[in-house]
Structure formats: C-alpha cells, structure tokens
Amino acid sequence: IGIPPKSSRDVVDGSFTYSLIVTFESPEAQQKYQDEAVHKLFIEESSHLWTKVIVYDSRGI
Template sequence: MKTGIISLLLIFVVATTSFGQTEDTMKTFDPAFAHTVYFWFKNPDNKADRAKFESSLKTFLKNSKYAKTNFIGTPPKAIRDVVDGSFTYSLIVTFESPEAQEGYQNEEAHLIFIEECKDLWEKVIVYDSNGI
C-alpha cells in the first residue's frame, strides 16, 4: 500500500513539474498599461508571410527592454455578432507605465520588426489603455 501511494505521489510531482508553470515561465500581467494591436494582412492566407511575421514578432518581443508580458493571437471562429474576427493577428503587450510604452515605440527591436514586416499588412489599429 505504501509503495502505491509513493508511486502515485511521484507521478503527481513529475506531472506538475513537467507540465505546470514554473517561476521561470510564468509572467504576471501588468495592469498599469496595455497596448493592443490588430493587424490586417494584405495576403492573410499566405503561409510565408505569416511565418515571417511570427518569427520577426517573437524575436522583437524577446529582445524588447520594455515589454513586460505579451500575447500573440489569431481570431477564433466568431459565434456572436459582436465579435470582430476580420483581423489576421492581434498583439497585447503590457508595460509598467505609459513612459515604458513610449520607450518601446522607439527601441531598436521594435523599429526592426516594423521595417521587416510593414509590407505584410494593409491596416493596423492600436488601442492603448491605462489601468484603473
């Protein structure tokens, strides 16, 4: 009986440490300032364009000195009339302050991303929000 309990406990520990979040991988959403960007591509079904965008965006976010957390998304199949699924990608980035977001706008990593990908999109809309 003891062996069964120990085995079960060992399986639980391995599963939670292998598949759960750790301090190294967990990021906390910073509610001070959110920067939400929607991108509409000229050729939204072009796999090469999508791969280039995703690679460049991930490199940029990895190298950003200002972005605290980020989320890259694509639109799900909308099931409600109020959901706008017309965009190709969305990006949500959080910052510790509006000043940090301003620094992000002018940092080299951000400018390289724009230069690499600006020909891919036909429209970009940005929504910035201060936390309350």
C-alpha cells in the same frame, strides 16, 4: 499572439488575422518600447507583410 475566435456573436470582431497583446508598467515604458531601435527595425523590415495595423491603447482601472 492570437487569432480571431470562432464566434457567431455580432459583438465579436473577427476581422483580423493575428493579434498581439503587449502590457507596460508605465506610459514611459511604452514610449521606450516605441523608440527602441529593434522595434523600428521590425516595422521597417516587416511592414510589407500587412496592409493595416490597429492599435487599441488602454489603461487599467
């Protein structure tokens, strides 16, 4: 979990309040996380706390 850096660089996106980085061993593991009941419950119970969610998916190279 993180917060935006204090940066004056134009290329740094500081438009968010909090960030969360999650890594998975495989696409199947990510899908399992998405389908987990506890994940869905968290979204249901907490979505009133945010107005926007941005997801940056990427694969290691």
